Amino acid sequence: MIAYKGIHHVSLVVRDLERSVAFYKKVLGLQEIERPPFDFKGAWLAIADGGQQLHLIVHEGQTLRDGAIDSRDGHFAIRVGSYKDTRAWLDEQGIAYDARPHAKAGFPQIYILDPDHNIIELNADFCDE
The missing domain is CATH 3.10.180.10 (2,3-Dihydroxybiphenyl 1,2-Dioxygenase, domain 1)
Incomplete structure (x- = not known):
């Protein structure tokens, strides 16, 4: 083990x-x-x-993607302290996102793309909106 x-x-x-x-x-x-x-x-x-x-x-190389946000594609996730504050910050920065406050995963999720279209999930313990 x-x-x-x-x-x-x-x-x-x-x-x-x-x-x-x-x-x-x-x-x-x-x-x-x-x-x-x-x-x-x-x-x-x-x-x-x-x-x-x-x-x-x-x-x-060919490992880079050009598509839109797709939560089923390879990604990494970072846990954030506040779902609401994270959305507000992304709005302030002009970052497009796919918000899922009541995701089936059991915790709220926000998906964004970096400049090379790598997918990043930002999630929180609970939805504080």
């Missing part, structure tokens, strides 16, 4: 590193952290204080 401690990081492929770093820092409030000197462009960002990270990797 494997004794898990949690998710360390999620890696996403991006086309324009500077644009993506700006999005994750400005829209989601993640903090850029030190990254080893790999032989390819990328950036690491911290998600909260628990050691979880998002790794952005520049890649020009």
Whole structure:
């Protein structure tokens, strides 16, 4: 049996590193952290204080999507403190989203796209709207 401690990081492929770093820092409030000197462009960002990270990797291959928000496509989820405040922040930032306050999952969900159409789910413990 494997004794898990949690998710360390999620890696996403991006086309324009500077644009993506700006999005994750400005829209989601993640903090850029030190990254080893790999032989390819990328950036690491911290998600909260628990050691979880998002790794952005520049890649020009066919792994990138161009479609709209599709919650059944590959994505990662970040738990937020307030569903209502998150929606208000996304509105203020002009970010399009798919809001599901009474999702079948049993907790409210918001789906957004980053600049490279990577899907991000923001969810909360309960709907505070």
